[in-house]
Amino acid sequence: MRVNISLLFGVFVGSALNMVSAQNTGEEFFVKIDNEAFYASVLESLLRTGFDRDQNPRKVSAVYLPLKDKYDSQAVLEAKRLAAQLSEKVYTGKISMEELVSKYADNGSFSGRWISAFEFPSTLEDQIFSTGAGFVSSPVILDNAVAFVKVDSISRKVPKFFNKNDQDLIQRYNNAPDAKDRFDNLMYENSSRLKYLKQNTIALNKVLKSAGKMIFDPSRTLTAVGNEPIYTVGAQNYTQQDLVNDINQVSKTLQNATNSRLLLDEVLEKAKAKVYLNDYNASKQEYLKQGEGTYTQSYIDQTINQYKKHLREQSISDQQAKLAYIEENKDKLWWKERAEVDVYLCSDDKISTEIAQKLANYATVNDILTQYNGKTDANGQPLVKSYSQKIETKSDFFPYGMTIKPGVKIFKDAQGNSTVVLIKKITPPQAMTTEESLAAISEDYIEKYVASEIQKLSSTQKVEVNQEVKDLLLEKFKK
Incomplete structure (x- = not known):
């Protein structure tokens, strides 16, 4: 499953349009849409107005x-x-x-x-x-x-406003079982960035109402200018032209944010100053100026919370991508033969001999650590360090040629430490659990995976991915 990386590049308002142009004759509108979420609202609106019933x-x-x-x-x-x-x-x-x-x-x-x-x-x-x-x-x-x-x-007929080149969108429209699934698919998956719509005035008015709710704060006060009012805010009528102006302004500021390659933390921290506002100081102003309207602090906070929600969904996608990789490579994700051991690193050979004798007489880890707890050598280092682990029997941990079977072993490790190992049992080769597989996914795989996503991003959206972004993606996918 592909990770939806586009969310990392500043597109964090529910909808944005590059351009909305309206003919005052009211006969037809042409809308160029540059956001999946808004396009989903278009489709949802058409479904609610009966378009789907007539066609399907x-x-x-x-x-x-x-x-x-x-x-x-x-x-x-x-x-x-x-x-x-x-x-x-x-x-x-x-x-x-x-x-x-x-x-x-x-x-x-x-x-x-x-x-x-x-x-x-x-x-x-x-x-x-x-x-x-x-x-x-x-x-x-x-x-x-x-x-x-x-x-x-x-029986599904592809709506006339679907661009003939949007084959991925058409396929998902045909395959989705109902309106909700279509909406979810369009909202959370990437497809071509530009969608086109040609519909009559009545249908578009309803779509614009929906878009208005997604783009601006309904509590703001606006003055109606020209045209037939299509949306009411408080005691004021909100017109098509108001909406066109708002959409153009939001689209412009969002495009600026995307072009500047703001990283996640920068977007969240600077959203108020960089994206929405011409004049903002959080400690001094309750209202945030934007043209003739105002954006409240609660609206900004709500927007950021919505973006965080998308990031949580992004995290789920990351996990699903890892699980998909594990499923594809489950035949390779196996443990080799391993020894389940208790390891004691000793400060000198005398102590290692004492511990080996105690273990041969069935002393426990607690028995041994209790005896040496808090005791140090002349250099202030603990006399005994201990840990338990499963170690591959063919690894470099064990000296070459040593017979690996349950019992007590004394040897020098690669660093020259006097080492006592209690081999408790030998585990034959076995498949890794999901948790073990997740932990075992190599750095090489992660880098290869992220590199492929960056390539897709660069080719589909013409985004120049710098090292800082690359590091952020690597860190995100490792979590």
Whole structure:
């Protein structure tokens, strides 16, 4: 799984646009979008306004349970309870929709029918178009029945505003099971940086409202100038032109932040001064000036907290990348034969002989350390140092030619220390645990991994990655 490194380069406001141009005739807008999050809001808005329903019919099976009087609360309760039980059985595979449709066919139930928008009452249609392929909807109350549906499949047509070159985006749009998955995919994964939208005035107005909520502080006071108002802030109307001005300003400052290659800590520390503000002093000013509006301290803090949330998600991606590497290389991540040992480094040969004798008579680590605890040699060094470890039997730790088997061994280590080793048992070769594998991933792998990500970043976003950034990425991935 690829690490989403773009978050490290200062893009930390929920949305940004390079340009929004509006024709005052109101016939059509052209929006050039330079942020995945905003594009996701565009798609989400279109889904909510019914675009998805018109373009993407569903193959649906529906069960209608008879209801004599929808105003009889007891009858409704019993019917809903039965519907919930049956829909749960369908979802868990205990019964098929075909069986239920056959049983309740006289009530209008049907199986495997392709439907589009406006064929059903709005309450049922909302369930149909908010349910992913393969899933069962919640029960809804109709005039003469309580109904639930299962969406068998979805026929997806790529929206006209998708650029033909955005094959990765089109593929994810076609594969995602429902609106929420599409939104999540678009929000958290990288694809081409520029997206294009052509839609009518009504649809775009709704999109712009959504964008406005993401870009500026709703508590700020703004004066309406020209055009039809589309958004209300307090007692003021907020117009399309206001939004265009705001978007252009935010986009400009964000672009400056990205171009200056601000690192993570610098962005968080200098966000108020570098990105939003022309004039700011945190210790003296409660409000932060930006053109004719104001940004409050709480708004800045909220923005930074949102960026930290993205970084937490980034950390999860890092861990997933490591686990994916471990899965791909699990045949290589094995321990060789190892000896489980207690090691005693002694200040002289006499002490090492004493300890070897004690161990031969079944003395414990605590017995030995208690005897020598706090005692030092003429140089002030401890008489005995001890540690326990698993050491490969073929490693340089053991003298060449030594027979490695349970028991007590005395030898000089590579540094010339008098060493006593109690070999407790020999562990045959075995696969590493996930935790051991994570610890064993080599520096070479990490550097190779990060180098590949930097290459992708440089080629797709034309970002010059300096050594400071490279070190930051290496450190981040090691954690």
